[in-house]
Amino acid sequence: MIRVLLTFLAALIALPLSAQDTMPPAPYAYNQLDDPALEAQATALMHTLRCLKCQSQSIADSDAPMAGDMRHQVRSRILAGESPEEIRAWLVARYGDYVSYTPTVSSSTWPLFAIPALLILIVAAVLLRRLGRRRVDAGDAS
Numbered sequence: 001m002i003r004v005l006l007t008f009l010a011a012l013i014a015l016p017l018s019a020q021d022t023m024p025p026a027p028y029a030y031n032q033l034d035d036p037a038l039e040a041q042a043t044a045l046m047h048t049l050r051c052l053k054c055q056s057q058s059i060a061d062s063d064a065p066m067a068g069d070m071r072h073q074v075r076s077r078i079l080a081g082e083s084p085e086e087i088r089a090w091l092v093a094r095y096g097d098y099v100s101y102t103p104t105v106s107s108s109t110w111p112l113f114a115i116p117a118l119l120i121l122i123v124a125a126v127l128l129r130r131l132g133r134r135r136v137d138a139g140d141a142s
Contacts, residue, residue: 028075029068042075045084048101049074049091058101 033039046060051067059067059074070091077087091099103109 026069026072028072028079030071033075033079038078039075041084042071042078045078045087046071046074049088050099050101052095052099 033042043060047058049059049070051057051059051062051064051070053064053066054062057067059070073091074087077090078084082090088100097103097106097109103112105113
C-alpha cells in the first residue's frame with residue numbers, strides 16, 4: 001500500500017514536467033526572411049516589442065517559446081504585406097499596452113505620462129519656495 005502511495009506521489013510531483021513545451025517552434029521563430037529589407041523591418045519592430053514572459057527583454061533577444069511565437073507572427077505578417085505599425089497595433093490589441101516599449105497616450109496609459117510631469121512640477125515648486133525663503137532669511141540677517 002505504501003509503495004502504491006509513493007508511486008502515486010512521485011507521479012504527481014513529476015506531472016508538471018509533462019506540461020513542458022513539446023511543440024516544435026514556429027517556422028519563422030528562428031529563421032530569417034529571405035528578403036533583407038523585410039527582415040530589417042521585422043527586426044526593427046521586434047526590438048521594440050517586449051517579451052511577456054521575460055519582461056526585460058525584447059522578443060528579438062528572448063529565447064522564450066512565447067517570444068519565438070511572437071517573432072513568427074511579426075515575420076509572417078510582414079511577409080503578408082502588413083506594415084510594422086499595423087502589426088504593433090494587432091499585438092497591442094491582443095496582449096495589451098505592456099507589449100510595446102513605446103506606449104502611446106490613450107485612456108489607459110495617460111497616467112504614465114502625466115504623473116512624472118506632475119511630480120517634477122511639485123518638486124520644482126517646493127524647491128523654488130525653499131530657495132525663496134533662504135534668500136529672504138539671508139537678506140534679513142545682513
